[in-house]
Amino acid sequence: MPRAGEIRSQAPEAAPAADPRLAGLADFARRRKQDCRERLIAAAVSQFCAAGYLSVSVEDIAAAAGVSRVTFYRHFSGKAALAVEVFREASAAAMPRFLSLAAVDVGAPGAVRRWIGELFALDRLNRRLLRVFTQAAGAEPDFTARAQELIGEIIAALGQRIPAFAVRPDIPAERRRWLEAWLLIFEILDQSNHAALESGVASDPLVIDILTARFEAFIQSAERTPA
Numbered sequence: 001m002p003r004a005g006e007i008r009s010q011a012p013e014a015a016p017a018a019d020p021r022l023a024g025l026a027d028f029a030r031r032r033k034q035d036c037r038e039r040l041i042a043a044a045v046s047q048f049c050a051a052g053y054l055s056v057s058v059e060d061i062a063a064a065a066g067v068s069r070v071t072f073y074r075h076f077s078g079k080a081a082l083a084v085e086v087f088r089e090a091s092a093a094a095m096p097r098f099l100s101l102a103a104v105d106v107g108a109p110g111a112v113r114r115w116i117g118e119l120f121a122l123d124r125l126n127r128r129l130l131r132v133f134t135q136a137a138g139a140e141p142d143f144t145a146r147a148q149e150l151i152g153e154i155i156a157a158l159g160q161r162i163p164a165f166a167v168r169p170d171i172p173a174e175r176r177r178w179l180e181a182w183l184l185i186f187e188i189l190d191q192s193n194h195a196a197l198e199s200g201v202a203s204d205p206l207v208i209d210i211l212t213a214r215f216e217a218f219i220q221s222a223e224r225t226p227a
Contacts, residue, residue, distance in 0.1 A: 037075045039065040041089065045084050049128040053083065053135035080140040087133055087143065090126070091150050097122055098154050102161035106219050113212040116188060120208065123196035130193050151189070156180050164222035177222065184218050187211065 043064035047056045058079055076082040096121065104111045123130055135137040136143045152169070155178065159166035165181050167174040188211050194202035201207060 036065070036067055036071060040067065040072060040075055040082065041086060044086055045129065048083070048086070048132040053079075053131075053132045054139060080136070080142055083132075083136045083145045084139065084143055086129075087136075087146060090129060090133075095121065095154075095157070099157050102158060106162060106164070106215075109216055111210055112215050113208060116192075116208050116211055116215070119188065120192045120195050123192045123193075127196040130196050134193070134197065151182055151185050155183055164219050180218060184214060187214070 011170050040061060044056075044061050047060050047064055056079070058072055059069060061079070061082065063108075065072075076085070100116050101112075104115050106112060127140075133143075133147070137147060155165050155167070167178040167181060168181075169175050169178045191202045191211060193205055194200050195207065
């Protein structure tokens with residue numbers, strides 16, 4: 001039988017304690033990286049809204065954020081990628097307003113009209129940023145693709161609460177309904193954007209009435225469709 005001293009010598013050595021200074025440095029580096037990324041996004045919003053998407057360069061954004069051009073490219077592959085991130089954050093901030101439809105009586109035209117009217121009002125408040133997104137969509141294919149993905153995300157989220165939107169594009173029997181839902185949401189958002197930018201006929205109050213009628217027709221047709 002081994003003696004007590006021998007048992008202690010055979011036991012595995014305890015792992016060295018982590019150096020709290022190294023952990024602190026790693027945490028500081030992560031925070032600094034995130035802070036730099038957030039400064040670039042904030043600078044992009046400021047520069048884009050002041051001068052327009054097309055007129056602003058990577059160098060302009062980097063200078064406004066207080067970083068070098070090299071640092072910019074550590075975070076984003078280019079101006080288009082940064083614009084997509086700005087759009088993603090703006091969409092995330094607006095998503096609760098989109099999804100507030102789930103709490104509305106979709107069979108009541110007045111309630112639906114108020115919801116659409118609130119979307120129009122929100123876009124009017126953000127019209128400078130909307131103008132930036134319109135310019136980016138015309139210049140950057142990747143930006144347009146991301147904007148279109150947002151509509152599918154809205155439909156999927158609404159489908160969890162509203163049966164008419166509980167449709168999927170990958171199921172052949174549901175694809176037509178999904179396309180109808182996609183076109184409906186696209187038209188509402190598109191006309192809201194146009195109204196905010198005072199473009200075309202979208203600023204006519206009757207447009208909201210027409211969109212409300214189309215929304216109600218979509219809901220009613222879903223109720224008539226056999227399960």
